[in-house]
Amino acid sequence: MVLGPFASVADLMARLPPDRVLSIEEQAQAERLLGDASHLIRMTAGYQQISRVDNDTVVLRGSRSLVLTLPQRPVLAVTAVAGLTAEQWEWDGGDRLTRLDGCVWRGATTVTYSHGLDEDEPAYQVARAIACDAVKRTLLNPTMIRSHQVDDFAETLADARASLLDGEAETIRQAFAGPKVSVTG
Template identity: 40%
Template structure:
């Protein structure tokens, strides 16, 4: 999975080229920050083609979890034994994140081995994500990396130190910088529009 920002994006915000030491640390920090953003939002965010997912509908509706949905390639019924019918016809996509199975369910020809004439789950192949990654997401990842990269100490929570009589100051509250990237409250506010939505469709397995 690609990082949500690049070293060049970090340099652009830093205003100078990375030092050798910084350059060695940035890839891991970008990967960590990207993972935290994806965990918080519940979204992969960058563009993915041909993602396969198995969902259980609410009524006749499937709601696709990853956004934005850019295409729906196929919908297949999955039986109780795990077997599937080839791509169904008659389903409709609303152009956003819902697939309506009403006509596909009515027209479906299910194997005689399936006890229930209506399958319980459906496999969807679809494309989703942003290309390019939204500027807000990219800049938030860069901010997370820079807070850690520019910390005067590898000790989490230390935001200032002075060699001599050796004084240091600890950051209060959450989001302390140091050896690891962290997601602050301000970061979460910036990312909130990309966060999870409440919906009834159940994901049964990842493709």
């Protein structure tokens, strides 16, 4: 499944200084960079997709326990577990499925569920803002020059890629990265 960027070029342009207009070439570059920044955000979020996905299908491996944890959050609905009736399992309203029939999750289990955030939700807006900020830094400083000075020592470094600042990465981890996917009993 290909997920799009959290922000559009129009979202980015709204955050640029009013006197900064993007050329056609810069708009194409910005679109690519917004996609890259969105992938970086998803990676920092523990590979959470963040964007809403309805009726996603995932194959999970059971390890002979009663509880199965779904990998993407927030879980909005669980519509089916292949090979089981609705009376044989229960969704806890969070990210866990529990067997109700006395059996354990074993082998491959195919689950159909909806997860993620709508674009108007505050946490999604945080991802949008961080993606725009990462790209804005690249566009406003295309050579990616960074300098550091302590007393009489100074150094200047060129960075070949856009990246998240430490505070942005921490915000993403706090907002989206949860416990590792596991099967518990």
